[in-house]
Amino acid sequence: MSQPKPNVARKVAGVLTTVVIGIAFFFAIIGVFGLWVAIGGLALAILTAGVIIGRAPEEGDLS
Amino acid sequence: MNLDAAMLARVQFAFTVSFHIIFPTTSIGLAMFLTVVEGLWLKTRNPVYLQIYRFWLGIFAMAFGVGVVTGIVLSFEFGLGFAHFAQIAGPVIGPMIALEVLTSFFLEAGFLGIMLYGLRRVGPRLHFFATCMVALGTLLSASWILSANSWMQTPDGVAMQNGRLVVTDWLKVIVNPSWLYRLPHMLTAAYLTASFLVAGVGAFYLLRRKHTLFARKCVSIGMAFAAILIAGQVFIGDILYSTMLKHQPSKMQAAEGFWERQSQSPAPYYWIIVPDQAHQRNRLALGIPYLGSIWLTHSLNGRVEGLESTPRDRQPAMGMVFYGFRIMYGIAILMFAVAVASLWLRWHGGLFTTRWFLRSLVIMAPSGIVATLGGWYLAETGRQPWVIFGLLRTVDAVSPVPAGTLLSTLIAFIFVYAFFMTAFLIFVFRMIRRGPEAAPDHAEASASLKNALRLLESPTANAVLGR
Numbered sequence: 001m002s003q004p005k006p007n008v009a010r011k012v013a014g015v016l017t018t019v020v021i022g023i024a025f026f027f028a029i030i031g032v033f034g035l036w037v038a039i040g041g042l043a044l045a046i047l048t049a050g051v052i053i054g055r056a057p058e059e060g061d062l063s
Numbered sequence: 064m065n066l067d068a069a070m071l072a073r074v075q076f077a078f079t080v081s082f083h084i085i086f087p088t089t090s091i092g093l094a095m096f097l098t099v100v101e102g103l104w105l106k107t108r109n110p111v112y113l114q115i116y117r118f119w120l121g122i123f124a125m126a127f128g129v130g131v132v133t134g135i136v137l138s139f140e141f142g143l144g145f146a147h148f149a150q151i152a153g154p155v156i157g158p159m160i161a162l163e164v165l166t167s168f169f170l171e172a173g174f175l176g177i178m179l180y181g182l183r184r185v186g187p188r189l190h191f192f193a194t195c196m197v198a199l200g201t202l203l204s205a206s207w208i209l210s211a212n213s214w215m216q217t218p219d220g221v222a223m224q225n226g227r228l229v230v231t232d233w234l235k236v237i238v239n240p241s242w243l244y245r246l247p248h249m250l251t252a253a254y255l256t257a258s259f260l261v262a263g264v265g266a267f268y269l270l271r272r273k274h275t276l277f278a279r280k281c282v283s284i285g286m287a288f289a290a291i292l293i294a295g296q297v298f299i300g301d302i303l304y305s306t307m308l309k310h311q312p313s314k315m316q317a318a319e320g321f322w323e324r325q326s327q328s329p330a331p332y333y334w335i336i337v338p339d340q341a342h343q344r345n346r347l348a349l350g351i352p353y354l355g356s357i358w359l360t361h362s363l364n365g366r367v368e369g370l371e372s373t374p375r376d377r378q379p380a381m382g383m384v385f386y387g388f389r390i391m392y393g394i395a396i397l398m399f400a401v402a403v404a405s406l407w408l409r410w411h412g413g414l415f416t417t418r419w420f421l422r423s424l425v426i427m428a429p430s431g432i433v434a435t436l437g438g439w440y441l442a443e444t445g446r447q448p449w450v451i452f453g454l455l456r457t458v459d460a461v462s463p464v465p466a467g468t469l470l471s472t473l474i475a476f477i478f479v480y481a482f483f484m485t486a487f488l489i490f491v492f493r494m495i496r497r498g499p500e501a502a503p504d505h506a507e508a509s510a511s512l513k514n515a516l517r518l519l520e521s522p523t524a525n526a527v528l529g530r
């Protein structure tokens with residue numbers, strides 16, 4: 001059986017990590033772990049989104 | 064289904080209000096989007112923001128117009144189809160509808176003309192102020208309508224005197240137990256609708272390698288808003304769920320698809336059911352094991368209360384409530400997934416170039432509208448058999464109008480609204496096909512539909528296109 005190329009493996013790992021983080025945030029925000037975890041999860045999700053949006057390359061500019 | 068007058072009055076109202084809600088949802092969301100975009104333009108003077116504003120202004124104007132016209136119909140239907148409701152609840156609902164007109168409609172009417180036609184006629188700051196006022200007007204409008212509807216869901220601050228409801232505490236009527244949660248839920252739904260619409264159109268252009276600067280900004284702004292809003296929406300939705308479970312347990316029992324007073328343990332989370340209301344059972348039920356206990360009771364083996372806990376004569380029809388909820392919630396999960404993917408792609412620099420993601424954005428463009436419709440079906444069918452929960456049954460609220468009259472007017476509404484929708488979609492798809500470069504400086508008034516359908520030949524469009 002041939003080994004997957006390293007960049008493919010990295011991509012798969014990245015996708016899986018994103019899926020797990022996304023599911024964890026979703027379960028936290030809908031209150032599965034309690035109200036305070038939900039509030040904390042929401043705050044962290046918004047903060048994370050804000051940081052990523054702020055740090056991403058200037059949107060609209062062609063690279 | 065027995066097509067008696069009560070059922071036909073309900074079907075007619077359901078049809079007209081379902082059609083109507085598409086347009087205010089779009090215009091509330093787009094008004095806020097336009098405010099943000101014009102604010103960015105004023106701050107940065109980047110012409111792409113102005114181009115985005117001009118493009119979406121036309122679509123906003125059409126959605127706003129159709130929303131106003133179809134909203135007026137609903138006010139008349141209160142009297143025509145539900146006269147007893149108007150008689151009994153008029154002292155409560157009437158002032159709230161009037162206050163909507165006095166606050167939001169007056170505000171919108173005062174500034175809409177400047178917003179639509181004043182881009183080159185007034186200063187940029189005054190124009191921005193007009194856009195803000197129109198956005199505020201749409202927000203106020205939603206507030207009053209949600210207050211009235213939430214009062215019908217969780218009535219408070221009234222007393223029945225001589226067969227009519229009399230207000231004893233206006234504050235309790237307006238700030239009723241569900242309004243504080245339903246209003247942000249609806250506003251966030253509208254802003255999400257606009258976010259996915261804007262991102263979807265941007266993705267469409269990127270896939271076709273057209274209007275790249277415009278398209279990138281649309282995808283970027285749309286998904287930035289969507290990523291933040293969907294997290295908030297899921298949170299608000301869960302809080303609202305708990306509130307409705309307290310005030311309208313029958314609605315949430317129907318929404319989860321369980322019949323038994325206590326479900327099995329652990330409870331699955333059903334996605335497909337074929338309910339048999341007469342025998343109080345499901346003919347078919349497909350779901351994910353354990354997930355019902357985890358999501359609904361926050362434990363691994365909790366039981367969920369079923370619809371048999373509510374007396375039969377107070378039960379809503381499970382099928383409509385269940386699928387309304389599943390459509391809304393299923394789309395919310397998809398939106399959450401797309402938002403997470405957008406953040407991952409943005410971080411890795413692939414937001415504008417990943418084709419599967421751009422295709423998914425195009426497919427998701429109308430998702431906010433479909434989810435909003437699902438949510439309203441959950442809210443309205445879940446309240447049945449009451450029109451004012453616990454106070455007035457729907458069958459007691461209808462007008463003494465012959466079924467034939469209601470059927471003929473329903474057919475007329477279907478034809479007229481089909482014409483509205485066709486015209487709206489033709490215009491929107493034409494504007495998208497023309498692209499942002501052809502968007503005029505301001506909305507163009509037309510004396511006839513024939514002229515309006517020749518939008519492509521307008522002098523402004525020709526000038527911009529160099530024809």
